[in-house]
Amino acid sequence: MTDQQLTTRAKVERSMTRRRRAEMRFRAYGVMSIAFGLLCLVVLFSNILGQGLSTFRQTVLEVNLHIDGDALGISRQSSEAEISAADYETLLKNFMREKAGATSRDDRRLAGTLVSVGAPWQIRDAVLANTDVIGDHLRLEIIMDDDVDQWYKHDRDIGQPGRLKDNQIKWLESWIADGSLHTRFNTTFFVNGDSREPELAGIRGAIAGSLLTMLVTFLLSFPIGVAAAIYLEEFAPRNRMTEIVEININNLAAVPSITFGLLGLAIFIGLFGVARSTPLVGGLVLTLMTLPTIIISGRAAIKAVPPSIREAALGLGASRMQMVFHHVLPLALPGMLTGTIIGMAQALGETAPLLMVGMIAFVVDVPNFISDPATVLPVQIFLWSDSPERAFTERTSGAIIVLLAFLIVMNTAAVWLRRRLERRW
Incomplete structure (x- = not known):
């Protein structure tokens, strides 16, 4: 082996050594980042549990x-x-x-x-x-x-x-x-x-308000979001107008939530005269916020359906409408439901848009209908956190534990539903 070949081999080995070290450093940075994130979560949850468990x-x-x-x-x-x-x-x-x-x-x-x-x-x-x-x-x-x-x-x-x-x-x-x-x-x-x-404060009214608000949100956002996803993915013509709509939907998913509160304040309350601090107006605002998430996840679920399903349905004489609603939609529905549950879980934890539509009011009575005055659990937490009494700090953490439990249940349901209903190809 010549001296030149030995020199070239030494250079390659040094280069490979540097690459391996860089790769090891990158892996170490990743592990450290994950460990730091987990440590922050442990500290956060330990603080909440330490202050809130005595609430019960x-x-x-x-x-x-x-x-x-x-x-x-x-x-x-x-x-x-x-x-x-x-x-x-x-x-x-x-x-x-x-x-x-x-x-x-x-x-x-x-x-x-x-x-x-x-x-x-x-x-x-x-x-x-x-x-x-x-x-x-x-x-x-x-x-x-x-x-x-x-x-x-x-x-x-x-x-x-x-x-x-x-x-x-x-x-x-x-x-x-x-x-x-x-x-x-x-x-x-x-x-x-x-x-x-x-010592007399409770979360029954806030839970009832949250459930009524989520009911309004689901009844409006799910059918509208699914219909929009089906139209954009299966029926909309590919032109500049469709591209503008798609870009705006993607942009709306990243808009700060308080913007939807301002929009709801101007339209639903200012223009249409919907009563403040009710599950109806809260659900309308959260519907606006949740729709982009449901539409995006719905389109992704429709895209995941193999083209062979469409081709087989059309080949057997099904119309385009029958192909979509009899074959594509049933297969895409698990992914759509998963996206809807995740969007609802996000809406359940929102505070800023509901503050803008007056759901910060002090409400003692438990709401029975979507037009009754109500508050929601995140806003109740916000109100208690601003109270000077020491006991309200404890109840704030207790309400956070309950809210986290709801969010964990909803996200777990989304994972279970997807695994239960999805089909592998």
Whole structure:
């Protein structure tokens, strides 16, 4: 082997060594990027779970309350209106003062503030459910104030008083010792609507609003998106106008979501007079935002159908319409449904466009129809995150956990549906 051949071989080996090192560095950078992304997700979810899991536990006081009919001015024969109008607040305050053994004026006031402002309604509902307790004793788990709830679940373990006074902590410690003060599963968080009081605030209204809004979005976006995808892929002529439409659809998929909110505010509310803060207007806005995703995924699903299916259908005498709706569409439908579910999951987590159409309103009642005032889960999270009370921070994280659960379920359903229904060629 000549010297020139040895020199050339050495150069090639050095070049190959550099290439292998560059490839190894590139792989290392990729692994590091993935690891960093996973680390960020772990930190994010750990923070959310650490703050939010305690939301699903609520501090309550187990009481054996004497329902004094004479003091309340009611009897077992009283009407529902009379029982509802009785002064349960005074009854509860007197009970709390006696249970705490409060004698001074300040102590009596402090004892009355340990329970939630919604506790008298708990007693009223229990009495209405069973009027036989009038004149007898009622065993009930009374919801405690949010300051007590935060102290019991967080501050007590680290020896911090939170916002409670020394006498209040002494009473609470004695009730913990006798087992009357404890935590239970927070059903209030799932059965109540929004409230100014953190211990009474729930996500039922937001979930109902989200479901109604998603229903409107699905009923509008799916048929329109599928029809548009079929037309553009199978029937539209290939000319400049079609290219402009396709380019605009692709561009709309990347438009910031708040732009759709401004569009909905100008058209649906300003022009057509649709009521603000309703699932109807929210669904219309999210339909505009979701349509590009459904159309793009629908066209991709139609393109994935082998040309032989079309040729076989046409060869057997089927019309173009029959070929599309009897053969192509059934095979493309799994991909279309997958794209629709992913688009709906994206819409479920949107906040900005709904803020523009007034769904930021404080809504306590649970909506029953698409024209009722409502809010949605992401907007509810936004409202709670802006509240100064410490307990709302906990409920914000709890609502985020519920929203993430919905999103995971929807994306899992999309993957399962695609694998279940797709056909391999």
